[in-house]
Amino acid sequence: MAVSRRALLVVLAGGVLAGCRTEAASTSLAGSASSSGSSPLSAAATPSGISGAAAAPTATGTPSAAPSPAPTPAPTAAPAKAKEPTRAEVVERYAAEAPADWGLEVAGVITELPEGERATALTFDACGGPGGNGYDAPLIDFLRAHAVPATLFLNARWIDANPDEFEQLAADPLFEIGNHGTVHRPLSVTGRAAYGIAGTRDVGEVYDEVAGNARKLTELLGHPPRFFRSGTAHYDDVATRVVADLGERVAGFSVNGDGGATLGASEVRREVGSAAPGAIVIGHLNHPGGGTAAGVAAAVPGMLAAGRRFVRLSDVL
Numbered sequence: 001m002a003v004s005r006r007a008l009l010v011v012l013a014g015g016v017l018a019g020c021r022t023e024a025a026s027t028s029l030a031g032s033a034s035s036s037g038s039s040p041l042s043a044a045a046t047p048s049g050i051s052g053a054a055a056a057p058t059a060t061g062t063p064s065a066a067p068s069p070a071p072t073p074a075p076t077a078a079p080a081k082a083k084e085p086t087r088a089e090v091v092e093r094y095a096a097e098a099p100a101d102w103g104l105e106v107a108g109v110i111t112e113l114p115e116g117e118r119a120t121a122l123t124f125d126a127c128g129g130p131g132g133n134g135y136d137a138p139l140i141d142f143l144r145a146h147a148v149p150a151t152l153f154l155n156a157r158w159i160d161a162n163p164d165e166f167e168q169l170a171a172d173p174l175f176e177i178g179n180h181g182t183v184h185r186p187l188s189v190t191g192r193a194a195y196g197i198a199g200t201r202d203v204g205e206v207y208d209e210v211a212g213n214a215r216k217l218t219e220l221l222g223h224p225p226r227f228f229r230s231g232t233a234h235y236d237d238v239a240t241r242v243v244a245d246l247g248e249r250v251a252g253f254s255v256n257g258d259g260g261a262t263l264g265a266s267e268v269r270r271e272v273g274s275a276a277p278g279a280i281v282i283g284h285l286n287h288p289g290g291g292t293a294a295g296v297a298a299a300v301p302g303m304l305a306a307g308r309r310f311v312r313l314s315d316v317l
């Protein structure tokens with residue numbers, strides 16, 4: 001139900017998840033909600049996806065004291081397995097692979113929190129680029145005032161344009177920083193576009209889109225990002241495997257909270273307020289003056305009063 005509702009909302013909102021572009025949405029969404037039939041977690045659960053995960057913040061903000069085994073060499077294990085592959089290795093690995101699916105919910109995209117989870121995850125993207133470098137201070141101030149945690153997907157261009165804001169967000173334990181790509185492109189190995197935005201053209205460009213901003217975030221945060229969301233949140237099912245190989249999990253969504261920052265406050269209030277336990281809500285933090293901040297501020301207090309908890313993705317995934 002969440003899937004069809006989300007798809008409907010995207011259509012109603014003009015199909016805009018670009019978040020920082022104003023092109024007419026001409027891309028058909030037909031088929032985007034289809035499932036490949038495999039578990040959405042399967043690709044993200046590959047062993048190669050664990051690198052760096054231990055450095056992520058825990059739910060309490062304190063380092064895990066898990067008694068990790070001593071790093072003794074394991075003669076039978078392939079040492080290269082845990083090491084992040086190079087661009088050339090990734091390109092070679094997927095050279096013969098053709099994608100079978102394309103859209104918002106292909107295999108490897110996490111669209112909801114684990115089954116049984118009663119909390120809800122708010123996620124906000126900052127897309128960067130022309131028209132996309134704004135900072136929604138009222139939104140962030142509201143989250144802080146109510147101690148509502150969130151996962152913030154930041155594009156490399158937005159970080160470059162907002163160094164002070166980035167520093168403050170990164171230093172705030174309320175927020176987890178995710179990877180929203182290097183230049184905000186739909187993640188395709190064949191150049192497919194979404195909402196008029198050209199996708200990456202091949203496996204090498206997928207690597208660049210993911211790894212470029214991952215390197216930046218690793219340097220700035222002191223640890224690699226755990227979650228990735230592409231510009232427009234579109235993927236093919238080869239591209240999501242590349243993301244997993246690079247140690248990140250692909251974060252989709254089940255509730256389109258602000259229609260790509262196009263919805264007014266009352267609509268945002270309705271959509272965010274409709275989020276069920278276990279939902280992942282997408283919104284934007286780069287469009288001050290839009291309806292996102294006011295809509296979130298109208299919806300969340302009632303949810304809190306009703307006992308709803310909010311979590312960062314790393315708290316439960």
Ligand SMILES: [Zn+2]
Nearest residue numbers: 019125127231
């Ligand atoms: Zn975006």
